[in-house]
Every structure is written in C-alpha cells, then in structure tokens.
Amino acid sequence: MAPMTEVEGRRVALSNLDKVLYPAAGLTKGELLHYYATTAEVLLPHLRDRAVSFLRYPDGPDGQVFFTKNVPPGTPDWVTTAEVPRSEGPARMVLVQDLASLMWAANLVTEFHTHQWTVDDPGEADRLVFDLDPGPPATVVQCCEVALWLRERLAADGIEAYAKTSGAKGLHLLAGVRGASSERVSEYAKGLAVEAERALPELVVHRMTRSLRPGKVFVDWSQNAARKTTAAPYTVRARGVPAVSTPVTWEEVAGCGRAERFVFLTPDVGRRVRDHGDLLAPLFDRRRAAALP
Template sequence: MAGERFPVSIDGRDFELSNLDKLMYPAAGFTKGEVIDYYTRIAPVMLPHLAGRAVTRIRYPNGVDGVHFFEKNKPGGTPSWVRLETLPVPGSTKSRETIDFVVVDDLPTLVWLANLAALELHTPQWRIGQDPDLLVVDLDPGAPAGLRECSAVAVLMRDRLASDGVAAYPKTSGKKGMQLCCPISGTQDSEFVSRYAKRVAEELATMVPGSITAKMAKAVRPGKVFIDWSQNAAAKTTVTPYSLRAQEVPTASTPLTWDEVEAVATGAEEPRHYRASDVLERVEEHGDLLEDLLTPGPALPG
C-alpha cells in the first residue's frame, strides 16, 4: 500500500522503510524495495569504498523519470546514529562554508540512504582529514565514440601509468563511459595529483590527437574520448564503485578485468553496461575486483 512504513532493525539500528513498491526504474519495473535489496546485498564489497569518505547523494524521490536533486548536507530527520562530519566545502561560492556530510561506514546507513531514494552515491578521492589516496581518470566519450573507444584509451592510459609504477583498475561509469582508479600514497595534495593527471592526459592526446582530447571544451570532443583529469580536484567526486545509476534500467558502476577491457577494445567482445543483477553475479564470481584500491599505492612522480 502507498505510504506504508515498515520498522526494521539492522545491526542494532532501528528505523523505518517506506513505499517499497514505488517504481524507481519504471521502464524496468524496478522498485525501491529492489534498490534496497541491491544495496543490502552489494554492501560487503561496496562499504569499504565508501568508508571514511564524505558522500554526495543524488536522490530520485519519484524514480529516475522524476525530479532529482544533489544532496551534500545531512537530510532532515537524520538519525542520531548516522556518522556526520562537518567539513569545509572546497570551491564553494555560497556563504555557508561548511556542510554536515554523511559518512557511510555501515550497512544501516547505506540502507537508510537507499530508502531515501539516494540511487547514486558519489565520493571524493580522499578520506576525511587526509590527502588523496586515489587518482581517478574519467574517460568520457563524445558521440559517435562510445564504450569501445573508451576501452582502447583505457589500455593506453593503463600502460602509460604503469611506466610510472602506477597501477590502474577499470570500472564502467554505469552511464556512457568508464573510469580508471589508481591507488596512490595519500601523501600528495589534490593539486599535485591533478597536475600529474593533466600531464599524462595531454601526453596521450598529443600521441593520438584524432581519438583523444584532454580539453574540456565540448566543441573539440565529438568522436573523441575526453580524458577528464579534473576529477582529482578537491571539489570533485566520482561515482562510487557499485553505485546504481539513474538510467532507464538499473545499471551500476561495475569493476572490470583488464581482459574484459582489452576484449572490448579489440572488438572481440561487445561493449556493455551491467545491471544490478549482473553486478551481484560478478561479485559472486570475482569478489571485489577493486580491492587493491583499499591499500595505499606509490607516490606520483613530480
């Protein structure tokens, strides 16, 4: 029934779930109850990537076809047991200089956010109080380029980073592109990391100017893959591994193997995005393909 509420207790935290039959992805018949089920089941591999990071939510109270909004500050009615961190807002032009961010360190908080129709969760490249421990490169294709072209650029980027001793781990964005995530030392600030990422992106764009651009201007991006090095700025966030995306169907940001990326890049396999059910099956088979991101990596060269 519409508006029906269900009390739950998860790991000793008591709260209510509501409107479990509401369609979040109408074209796929995917309900809020199924969103909550997905996040509950994916939690063992997703929570380590959320832990200690201030989370930005994109909420779709009436499903992916309805109005949505970004939310950084704690929502009204936040339970007392939810971890909050009051942090400055990098680059903010508003008078409010700090925000009470939610930190998702446990299953109750993840389920509580899912019940608020926070379909997408985005996190920064740093843990609270630390310098970035991740370098993230977003590969954004300009039509008619797509996921196949992104995969080819990902392989080039992987090999270039490897020459500096930096390991890259691929995942789909869950939308049209993909990201490479690299564990780094956490000893260099975001400006240093951004400069390094920009330098590498410009180097590859110079090598393959017909297929790659490191420029943000939309006019130069059709048919090319934009290597978005700016994801490493202090004010930026990236969709968290395993997060759902607000597409027609419930796709998720999905970790990949390099064999899969190379197969798509060479045309041996068709490019695809993965639905929630696919991602759960992949975790059963592979575990967390991004587990190595949880261990600090090398310092970047100057």
C-alpha cells in the same frame, strides 16, 4: 508512516517498497534496496570514511534529480557525519560507515558519490581518477582503447590502475596514490591527459569544450580536484535502466568489442562479485599505493 526494519541493531524506516523506479526494467524500490543490502560487503569499503554526496532521484530517473551534499533533514542521530572543508567554508556531510547507514541512505533513492580523499586527512588524496567520457558516435569501446593506453602510461610511473564502468556511457580508471595533495594529483592527471591527446589525437581530447568532443573520448582529469566527487563503485545510476558502476577486468577492457557488453544491471553484479570478488580491492592495500613522480 514508513515501516521500520531493524538493521544491525538500528531501526531504519524503509518506505514505498512497491514503487517502480525503473519502468523499463520493472525494478521496484524494494528490489533496489535488496541490491544494496546484498552488495554491501563490496560497496561499503569504498564509501567508508569518505564524505558522501547524494544524487537523489526519489521518483525514478525520469523524475526530479538533485544533488544533496549537506546532511539531509531528518537524518537519524546514529548516522555518522563529519565536518569537511569547502572553499565557501566547512560543511557537515554524511559518512556511510555500516549496513544500517547504507540502507537508510539507499531508502532516499540516491547515487553515491565520493571524494578522492578520506575525512581523517582531507589534505592528502589517496585516489587518482580518470573519467573517460565518449562523445557520440564514440562509445565505451573507444574508452577502452584509451584506458589501455593510460594503464601502460601509469605503469611506467609505477602506478597500478583499475577499471570500472561509469554506469553511464563511459569508463573510470582508479589508482591508489599517497603523499600528494588533490592539487598535485590533478596536475599530474592533467599532464597525462595532455600526453594521451598527443599520442592519440584522433581519439582523445583533454578539454571539456563540447565542440571538440564528437567522436572522441574526453579524458576528464578534473575530478581529482578536492571539491569534486565521482560515482562510487557499485552505485546504481539514475539512468533509464538500473545500470551499475561495475569493476571490470583488464581482459574485459582489452576485449571490449561492443558497447552493450559494458552495461551491467543490478542482477548482473551479484554474479560478478561471486565470480571475481571485488576487483578494486587492491585499492585498499596502502602498500600498493604509489607516490607520484
């Protein structure tokens, strides 16, 4: 039976703490849980009130990897859940609202993925997202070029963008929006992706077609759809190394000359948070959320 730990008055089972999840880095499950506990202050606001999809990898990234959207069997009754709309009918999903539920979920060994809306108003998106995905031999360096163009274009419409690494190969751009459905935000984002391809034809593609993508950056606008989820800020990814989806400054984006500069592992994030705080914190200021043109 897994040992029980008390977290903010809740009893949480934490299991297999010595299990090595990332052999290349020697990172154990206990160290992964420690990362989430010490990053909770900046991570939790990005999860709170959002239905969470879990991309689970209990035996490490080289083992079985699978998505869990419905409330997992054995979920403690004190973990908050909510009924959310889906095209195939409503479903009940987990909300990670506090440190105890974060540690319970992290013990499942998961990436955290969220929608661009909150459960109190699923009909209105409060986030706009672009997932910039490089097709080899393009890298995150080319993603940074595209991100700078998109930042200026969004600013022209009064929308302030923020950047984070995907924790994989690319870059995510986020912005706070208001007063629009996911369908409307998707329509707007697609329009900007098409504009980016026209402006940077040698660098950008807005369609997912694999044959179009080598050497270019796919500007994925489709994650604004109500059913889609995106890797949350500060989540550790199920990759060969424990890379984290990490907020970055625009100065870093502008100065990105080498792809390896944009790989941040779990030990790096604590230092960055101490230096910068949460670079995405302005997203929580509703006064800065923009109406789409």
